[in-house]
Amino acid sequence: MREEPPTDVLPALASPPPAEPPHEESDFFADDEYDDYDEYEGDYEDYDDYEDEPEKPRKKKKGKRALGWVAAIAVIALLAGGAWYGFNAIFGYEDFDGAGDSDVLFQVDDGDSTSAIGAKLATAGVVASGKAFVKAGEDNPKLAKIQHGFYVMKTHMSGASAVDLITSPSARVGQLEIRPYTQFDDITQPDGKVTPGIFSLMAKASCAKLNGKSTCITADDLRKAVDAADLKQLGVPDWAIEPANKADRKDRRLEGLIAPGLYDVRPGSSAQEILGQVVRSSTEAIQNAGLSPQSTGPGMTPYQTLIIASIIEREAVKADFGKLSRVIYNRLAINMRLQMDSTVNYVLDRPTLLTDEAERQKSGAYNTYKNAGLPPTPISVPSPDAIQAAVKPPEGDWVYFVKCEKNGLSCFAVTNDEHNRNRELARQRGVI
Known part of the structure; x- marks a missing residue:
């Protein structure tokens, strides 16, 4: 610890200077000889030269004080204006009134924060400022759950109206x-009951009403677009173009090449644009699922592997994907017909059910009771699990299978006798 220096002693203050003696008034007008001054009639011309008239300092002080007040008021006004501008820049924001005017299509991208959405809405003319949107949604938990996609909003909306609309189910x-x-x-x-297929699902997704005008395209529009499309321009992978073009009908050329998932379709797009968007996204998804020219099923091309995956998807539940894949490979290896009801029902637009003898006798490219080998195209949208099962089938000697559980599980067999016993078990359980 440092030592404190001793306190300095202040020197004594010097004694004040002696007061000046009081000023004595002049006796200039005191003498009696000037008592008659008022009566003097002499010449006064030289009197003005005696001394200039002193200025009146009080008037000058008043002028300076007025200027000071004006300057002070101006400074206060400037400070107040600056303070208001700063407050408004930090805490204030512009906002529209009301629920808006005309419809506008607005897109939220994946990963957009609330502030990012607000800034985009302001740029699109939906709200006056991003801050108006953010402030209005501070206490709305639905705003944090907004997903990427397209929303029908309106121009010139208040922040509160924009929050209410974009969080309503009808907006998306x-x-x-x-x-x-x-x-x-x-x-x-x-x-x-009818389960909509991809054509119908795409047609529904294309629909919106913008300023009283519908953006819907029809399933027939999409079907015609597939029929006339250049598959390469649509984004179909190179390994699928040639075999897909051999489909029995041109509008079936994209079967199996659409991956499962959620897609954002821009209403107002043409049939060609919608198809191209979905196909390109699917091509990437199929590759990510493990199917490519470098990753295929044993002895199969990528397209043949995709066909096998589509049959697996329609014939089995997930727990049986691997075993069913092995059954398909084993039958192909011994030149046994696949005899899959799913391929017959594909042409009939029915779900996987047992077929009768008459249906199995009908000719057609997809009848695997009548034709050896694989059908010409996939027959459904395969999941990533089905693709993996087709790429890497487990080891096994199974050749036969039949659904024997009400939950969809199948019983697999190596011999026909064993298969017949499994069929009888399925009948006893009321499965077939």
Whole structure:
């Protein structure tokens, strides 16, 4: 610790200077000889030269004080204006009134934050400022759950109106969900209900109403676009172009080349544009699932592997994918016909059910009871799990299978006798 220096002693203050003696008034006018001054009639011309008239300092002080007040008011006004500008820049924001004017299509990209969405809305003329949108949505938990996609908004909306609209289910358009097992044509279920196929799903996703005008395209529009399309321009992978062009119908050339998933379709796009967008995204997804020219099933091309994966998807539940894949490979290896009901029902636009004898006797490229080998194209949308099962089938000698559980599981057999016993078990359980 440092030592504190001793306190300095202040020197005594010097004694104040002596006061000046009081000023004595002049006796200039005191003498009696000037008592008659008012009566003097002499010449006053030289009196003005005696001394100039002193200025009036009080008037000057008033002028300076006025200027000072004006300057002070100006400074205060400038400071107040600057403070307001700074406050408004930091805490204030512009905002429109009301629910908006005309419709506008707005896109939220994957990963957009609330502030990013607000900035985009301001750029699109939906809100006056991004801050208006962000402030209005501070207490709305739905805003944090906004997903990427297209939304129908309005121009010149207040921040609160924009938050309410974009978080409502009716605002989002262009959603396309494609699930495994789906095919391009609609499927009629046993109870008569229709399960929409890819053509119908795309047509629905294209629909929105912008300023009273519909953006919908039809399933027939899409079908015609596939029929007339250049597959390479659509984004079909090179390994699939030649075999896909051998389909029995041109509108079936994209079967199996659409990957399952969620897609954002821009309403107002043409049929060709929608198809191209979905196909290009699917090509990447199929490769990510493990199928490529360098990764195929044993002795198969990539397209043949895709066909096998589509049959696996339609014939089995996920737990049986591997075993069914092995059954297909084993039958092909011994030149046994695949005899898959799913391929017969594909042409009939029905789900995988047992077929009768008359149906199995019908001719056609997809009848694997009548024709040896694989059908000409895939028959459904295969999942990544089905693709993996087709690329890497497990080891096994199974040649036969039959659904023997009500949950969809199958019983597999190596010999026909064993298969017949499994069929009888399935009947006892009411499965077939």
